[in-house]
Amino acid sequence: xxxxxxxxxxxxxxxxxGALADLDGNVISQCTIPTNAAExxxxxxxxxxxxIENVMKDANKTSEDVKAIGIGSPGPLDAKKxxxxxxxxxxxxxxxxxxxxxxKFGIPTYLDNDANVAAIGEFVFGAGKGTENMVFVTASTGIxxxxxxxxxxxxxxxxxxxxxxHMTLVEDGPRCxxxxxxxxxxxxxxxxIARMVNEVLEQGAESSLRNYDKVTSYEVFKEAEKGDxxxxxxxxxxxxxxxxxxxxxxxxxxxxxxxxxxxxxQGGQIVFDTVRNVVNTRCFEAMAASCRIVPAGLGTNxxxxxxxxxxxxxxx
Amino acid sequence: xxxxxxxxxxxxxxxxxGALADLDGNVISQCTIPTNAAExxxxxxxxxxxxIENVMKDANKTSEDVKAIGIGSPGPLDAKKxxxxxxxxxxxxxxxxxxxxxxKFGIPTYLDNDANVAAIGEFVFGAGKGTENMVFVTASTGIxxxxxxxxxxxxxxxxxxxxxxHMTLVEDGPRCxxxxxxxxxxxxxxxxIARMVNEVLEQGAESSLRNYDKVTSYEVFKEAEKGDxxxxxxxxxxxxxxxxxxxxxxxxxxxxxxxxxxxxxQGGQIVFDTVRNVVNTRCFEAMAASCRIVPAGLGTNxxxxxxxxxxxxxxx
Numbered sequence: 001x002x003x004x005x006x007x008x009x010x011x012x013x014x015x016x017x018g019a020l021a022d023l024d025g026n027v028i029s030q031c032t033i034p035t036n037a038a039e040x041x042x043x044x045x046x047x048x049x050x051x052i053e054n055v056m057k058d059a060n061k062t063s064e065d066v067k068a069i070g071i072g073s074p075g076p077l078d079a080k081k082x083x084x085x086x087x088x089x090x091x092x093x094x095x096x097x098x099x100x101x102x103x104k105f106g107i108p109t110y111l112d113n114d115a116n117v118a119a120i121g122e123f124v125f126g127a128g129k130g131t132e133n134m135v136f137v138t139a140s141t142g143i144x145x146x147x148x149x150x151x152x153x154x155x156x157x158x159x160x161x162x163x164x165x166h167m168t169l170v171e172d173g174p175r176c177x178x179x180x181x182x183x184x185x186x187x188x189x190x191x192x193i194a195r196m197v198n199e200v201l202e203q204g205a206e207s208s209l210r211n212y213d214k215v216t217s218y219e220v221f222k223e224a225e226k227g228d229x230x231x232x233x234x235x236x237x238x239x240x241x242x243x244x245x246x247x248x249x250x251x252x253x254x255x256x257x258x259x260x261x262x263x264x265x266q267g268g269q270i271v272f273d274t275v276r277n278v279v280n281t282r283c284f285e286a287m288a289a290s291c292r293i294v295p296a297g298l299g300t301n302x303x304x305x306x307x308x309x310x311x312x313x314x315x316x
Numbered sequence: 317x318x319x320x321x322x323x324x325x326x327x328x329x330x331x332x333x334g335a336l337a338d339l340d341g342n343v344i345s346q347c348t349i350p351t352n353a354a355e356x357x358x359x360x361x362x363x364x365x366x367x368i369e370n371v372m373k374d375a376n377k378t379s380e381d382v383k384a385i386g387i388g389s390p391g392p393l394d395a396k397k398x399x400x401x402x403x404x405x406x407x408x409x410x411x412x413x414x415x416x417x418x419x420k421f422g423i424p425t426y427l428d429n430d431a432n433v434a435a436i437g438e439f440v441f442g443a444g445k446g447t448e449n450m451v452f453v454t455a456s457t458g459i460x461x462x463x464x465x466x467x468x469x470x471x472x473x474x475x476x477x478x479x480x481x482h483m484t485l486v487e488d489g490p491r492c493x494x495x496x497x498x499x500x501x502x503x504x505x506x507x508x509i510a511r512m513v514n515e516v517l518e519q520g521a522e523s524s525l526r527n528y529d530k531v532t533s534y535e536v537f538k539e540a541e542k543g544d545x546x547x548x549x550x551x552x553x554x555x556x557x558x559x560x561x562x563x564x565x566x567x568x569x570x571x572x573x574x575x576x577x578x579x580x581x582q583g584g585q586i587v588f589d590t591v592r593n594v595v596n597t598r599c600f601e602a603m604a605a606s607c608r609i610v611p612a613g614l615g616t617n618x619x620x621x622x623x624x625x626x627x628x629x630x631x632x
Contacts, residue, residue, distance in 0.1 A: 076602070133473050149470055156570025157449050158606050163567040168560050168598055171486070180598045244484050251479040252568060254472025282484055282496045286392070290474050 003067035005059070006315065007052055007107075008307030010117075011073040013037055013089025016044075018051035020059045020066070021308045025125050029058035030304065040091045048097075049104060069101060069109040070310030072117030072303055079159045082111045110314040112153070114303070115162065118296070119146025120153055120313055121306025122259050126297030131256040135249050136296075137164060139242060140262035142177075143185040147253060153313070165189065169244050187241040190217035190263050196234045205230050221267040238264075239271060243278025250283045250291050261296030319383035321375070322631065323368055323423075324623030326433075327389040329353055329405025332360075334367035335617075336375045336382070337624045341441050345374035346620065356407045364413075365420060385417060385425040386626030388433030388619055395475045398427045426630040428469070430619070431478065434612070435462025436469055436629055437622025438575050442613030447572040451565050452612070453480060455558060456578035458493075459501040463569060469629070481505065485560050503557040506533035506579050512550045521546050537583040554580075555587055559594025566599045566607050577612030 005028070010017040017032040031054040033047060052069065056062060074087040082098025084090065102109040112120070119128075119136035128134035128148065137145045143165030147154045154161055165185035166178050173182025174192070186192055197215050201207060207230035208223045209215050224231035246258050265271055272293060280288050298305050321344070326333040333348040347370040349363060368385065372378060390403040398414025400406065418425040428436070435444075435452035444450035444464060453461045459481030463470045470477055481501035482494055489498025490508070502508055513531050517523060523546035524539045525531050540547035562574050581587055588609060596604050614621050 149465055150468065152466065154465055154569075157572045158570055158602055160600065160603050161568065161570040163570070163600065163603070166567045166598075166600070167564045168485075169487075171556075171560065178600065240487075244487065248483045248564065249568075251482045252477065252565070253470075254474055254477040254479070256473045282482075284476065284479065284482070284494065286474055287476050287479070 003065060005061055005065050006067050006308055006311035007055055007069045008304050008309070008311055009048060009051060009069065009071040010303030010307050011035070011048065011071060011090070012303070013074070016047055016051050017304045018055045019304045019308060020055040020061060023067070023312055025305065025308055025312070027304075027308075028061075029055045031055050031058065035090070037090050041093075041095055044091055045097070045100060049101065052101070052105065063105045063107055066105070066107050068311040068315035069105070069107050070117070070307040070312075070314065071097065071101075071109065071111045072114050072307045072310065073097070073111060075113035076160060077111060077113055079110075079112045079116070079155055082109070084111070108315055110310055112155075112310055113159070115144035116146040116153055116155065117306035117310050118261060118298075118302055119148055119162075119259075121298050121302055121309045122261075122296055123148040123153075124309035124313060125305055126302075127259045127294045128257055129297075133253065133255045134257045134259060135162075135253050135255045136259045136261065137246065137249070138262035138296075139188060139260065139264035140190050142191070143189050143245070143262075145249075147255075149253070164245060164249060167245055167248060169241055184241060184245040188238045188245060188264070193217040193220050193234060193238045193264070196238065197230070200230055200234060207231065217264055217267065221270075224270070235267075235270070236274070239274035240278060242271070243275040244282065246275050246293065247279045247282040250279055250287055254287055255291055257292040257294060259294055259296050261302070265295055319381060321377055321381050322383050322624055322627035323371055323385045324620050324625070324627055325364060325367060325385065325387040326619030326623050327351070327364065327387060327406070328619070329390070332363055332367050333620045334371045335620045335624060336371040336377060339383070339628055341621060341624055341628070343620075343624075344377075345371045347371050347374065351406070353406050357409075357411055360407055361413070361416060365417065368417070368421065379421045379423055382421070382423050384627035384631035385421070385423050386433070386623040386628075386630065387413065387417075387425065387427045388430050388623045388626065389413070389427060391429035392476060393427060393429055395426075395428045395432070395471055398425070400427070424631055426626055428471075428626055429475070431460035432462040432469055432471065433622035433626050434577060434614075434618055435464055435478075435575075437614050437618055437625045438577075438612055439464040439469075440625035440629060441621055442618075443575045443610045444573055445613075449569060449571045450573045450575060451478070451569050451571045452575045452577065453562065453565070454578035455504060455576065455580035456506050458507070459505050459561070459578075461565075463571075465569070480561060480565060483561055483564060485557055500557060500561040504554045504561060504580070509533040509536050509550060509554045509580070512554065513546070516546055516550060523547065533580055533583065537586075540586075551583075551586070552590070555590040556594060558587070559591040560598065562591050562609065563595045563598040566595055566603055570603055571607055573608040573610060575610055575612050577618070581611055
């Protein structure tokens with residue numbers, strides 16, 4: 001029997017989403033249930049299994065119809081071995097996630113981290129479609145990334161490639177959560193933008209941002225657009241560093257496209273204009289000109305669609 | 317008839333070196349003649365052809381015995397099309413180098429830039445042997461690089477990947493030859509070390525480096541080892557930036573090994589100790605621990621051996 005479907009699972013700290021899709025990525029059935037992470041490893045594994053069973057049942061399919069299962073999870077994890085090493089919001093510690101699922105359903109099963117899954121999703125169905133070499137950067141609370149090189153996801157030696165948020169951009173810059181100083185994540189993430197605003201406000205600066213109880217990058221973009229000088233200044237600094245991070249990726253990978261996703265990328269045209277400008281200033285002309293810099297093409301469902309793409313790509 | 321040999325050509329501004337080797341890289345015959353670049357495109361092409369003929373004749377082989385020809389050249393060039401775009405010390409401008417050689421000898425012919433050829437040489441015969449993911453960095457007059465990823469050379473979209481010397485490390489740092497500011501090459505190359513020494517000496521600092529008519533990184537390493545403070549200080553700064561450049565490559569590629577070649581790498585243990593220390597400080601522990609940082613394994617003949625490796629790798 002032809003196996004014309006795949007299942008994608010987006011494993012998150014609060015919910016598990018799954019979809020059964022055809023090999024063109026058309027979703028036939030979808031299901032989301034709470035993770036209930038506090039219950040521990042086995043119950044969460046059981047809930048993943050339940051989502052897989054649900055989407056097959058809802059689509060009127062069996063494991064005979066399914067070519068592969070793709071799972072996206074926060075990391076660090078070992079994609080080759082199918083093991084989640086540890087992750088802040090899930091109970092798994094050095095947990096073999098892939099083996100029990102593969103054995104339960106008799107379906108080839110693939111695991112990868114969120115950023116790689118998002119990169120694969122963009123490559124197969126999104127803004128990276130039709131390219132051979134693309135880099136994906138996600139800038140939200142943190143900064144992460146993934147790369148498809150010569151048409152294949154690039155994972156590196158310990159499945160941790162493209163930790164672009166921990167590229168050092170300022171030798172003695174602000175301390176990053178990783179313990180290092182001056183990482184891109186400490187200079188250009190949503191968290192960094194909020195921290196910089198708070199630092200400036202504490203120094204007594206006048207700003208419409210004082211009207212908010214809590215400032216995130218969303219409010220900073222909003223007030224900058226309305227003309228608030230402090231918001232615009234902080235944003236200018238942060239986006240300049242995001243631009244340097246992308247420029248360093250352009251000289252390193254010479255890619256056809258850099259795709260930027262995550263909350264910060266939703267700040268609109270100013271994000272892409274600033275990054276483009278920094279890349280044009282800092283990279284060789286031919287490389288800069290041949291590299292598109294675009295927003296992510298997949299929307300809110302990107303996690304599940306990326307996992308579907310992982311299943312399709314790995315089972316080819 | 318079995319084709320058990322390859323030819324490697326190292327095309328330089330002053331000389332053209334060639335070797336005929338077996339598929340294990342054992343050199344059977346070798347030949348070096350002056351480039352005479354000033355004579356122009358066709359005469360230099362003729363001299364490359366002459367080197368190929370010489371090494372075949374000296375080894376008692378004909379084009380029937382040769383599986384592939386590999387050519388390493390300064391860039392920028394288009395490896396896929398076999399075209400040298402331009403290079404400061406050679407007469408070629410948008411010159412199709414590969415086609416006439418392939419047609420003349422009826423042998424598959426491959427062109428790549430110096431840094432990629434050096435990376436391939438290290439991967440096949442040098443310090444990267446047996447790895448799947450390795451990054452090569454060369455620090456001498458400039459800083460360049462190459463990467464073998466998933467067992468294949470990674471060239472990028474315009475054959476310019478791994479221009480790691482033009483990674484921005486200091487936003488408003490010293491101006492680089494490329495026109496940008498704060499590139500790794502402007503902070504950590506041999507040229508940068510010499511420039512920094514001259515700047516400090518012009519400010520009147522006491523140093524044994526004043527005893528030299530001309531200071532290159534070689535003298536700076538020598539005097540630093542003898543205890544000169546200025547030499548040690550400049551070197552400390554430069555090698556710290558080389559370390560940051562390598563650390564950024566480690567978080568980006570998560571490689572098994574970073575191989576450092578070029579004149580600066582010959583400064584000895586202090587180079588590798590400093591780079592190792594920066595990588596350990598700035599990268600995630602697991603990634604840093606799993607990545608070796610080692611000197612290049614190929615010696616003075618690296619250009620020709622790399623070209624031999626290119627021929628072997630591409631004709632597999």
